[in-house]
Amino acid sequence: MYQKEKEIAISAVLQASELCQKVRQDIPPALEKQDKSPVTVADFGSQAIICKALKDIFPDTPIVGEEDATELRQPEQKNTLTKITEYVKQIIDNASENQVLDWIDYGNGKVSRRFWTLDPIDGTKGFLRQDQYAIALALIEDGEVKLGVLGCPALNINQTQEQGCIFVAVRGEGSYRMPLNGGEMTKLQVVSNDDVQRFRFVESVEASHGDQERQNAIAQAVGITSQSVRVDSQAKYGIVASGEAALYLRLPSPKYPDYRENIWDHAAGAIVVEEAGGKVTDMYGNPLDFFTATKMMENRGVVVSNSKIHEKVLEALNQ
Template sequence: MSYEREKDVAVQAAIAASKLCQRVRQDIPAAMEKKDKSPVTVADYGSQALVCKALAEAFPEDAIVGEEDATALRQPEMADALTKVAAYVKEIESEATEGEVVKWIDRGNGKVASRFWTLDPIDGTKGFLRQDQYAVALALIDEGEVKLGVLACPALSIDTENSGVLFVAVRGEGAQMMPLSGGAAKAIAVCDAGDRANLRFVESVESSHGNPEQQNAVAQAVGIVTPSLRMDSQAKYGAVASGQAALYLRLPSPKSPDYRENIWDHAAGAIVVEEAGGRVSDMNGKSLDFSRNVKLKENRGVVVSNGTIHDTVLEALKNIV
């Protein structure tokens, strides 16, 4: 099955969301707080509103499983925040009203189904707040498999002239990257086994997002000696897919050994890496299962590699964990 229309709609939605995020970042508002204490800004809500509106209009039957919902924004004490969100959205969608914006955000409250989209409107909110890396991550899961992934990284540079990168992958068609500002797409591929300069980790800035001790042990086991590349968000998947790094590990923190990852934190990045020739699995070598729940309940940890070192990494993890 061709996913050309889905790709076109997803790309345009991610670009629109990225424009809003960059507009907000010119004057970052104070972070609001969700129940889990992670920061969320008006950009998260605005980004989700734009993407959900686009998907709902193009594919009204498709469920959307997004990270945010508008419950907090509907509270009287959040009236000023809702006004800000609607104002930013209105700069891109002129017909936006506060009422429409909360409806668009809540369009992302769908359930996992035989065909659905999963969205992280800003993956790496802490990176966004500190003027570092973040991503708008959107993926389509159809019949249990990720078929399309779009990863917009507005703060990632291709070269000195182009800031902002869009990664796109369709199952069976390879992966591409292009400037967010427009321009030609080019095919990307993971680094090969002989590329010693890029045989390195890409790691989270936040040490709490993994297990640094185990990661260092794995590095030694597979012969990684080059200093790590550090960045927030699924931009790390983009780094592996485009050959800038060979390995990304998301190992459970010792403080939360039973933690399971959210599907929107990995779906878009996973297909981009796989279509670029890499490999993605959990710590036991099992494929990530995006088909059952908003959590990757059947998977513990995430291993992302250029493919050639994957089995060695899994073997090292058996001896370390």
């Protein structure tokens, strides 16, 4: 099932990863702190490449992407557009500026019976500080995530020589990881509760992305004693799926109590964890709603676990 979709999605995410890595190598260190423009270039370039690849093969399947090209079409953005196009041309050599704008705007699709959702760069701050980020693509059909591809160009799971990996999951077919530069697919399995070394939890680097005090208390309540691993982006889902952590919590920040999550920030990661034997719900145990709107209005927070501790986590949360 979904063999063609899987092939095209993997190929597109690999190309987008290549573009993002090229942009990141060119970020001058002094710019890193205050200038977000490299992210803009990589975000838009990544979305253009992936949307073109999907539309070429699946013209009738809408794409719900994070970016759109409205601002880029303004005359004052000409330099940025030229820069984006130069990077895209390193991957698609005959790309023009107008094509790049149109490809980005392929991502203006609507949530429907069958659609793709895309975050061309998840983890902006990680991208800028030369740390973790992800390119997240998922296919949603009849209310369920059917395919997830997660490119993590800076993630090194087993401390091997090879930097970067890609996670792939098709519903009912398991979850796999392969090196970014090709090679064997490794089947993934979540960690068991008695693997002391890996029985730990991951959370966002940014304090504003969650309630870190409460997240630590919940982790301790279910028997996790080690310090959290703090990582940007959906790379956290890849870490849980790979059996390198038992829990990922993203609880509403007291600063932003009404915040609702975007579907593209979780869809690809969720299927990668579920197909590795894990469980993903909101903090009340409800499944994440990826098919009603771009924001998950009915969900609060996200709980991702090896499934064995999931009920315990929910109990601790609701006490």
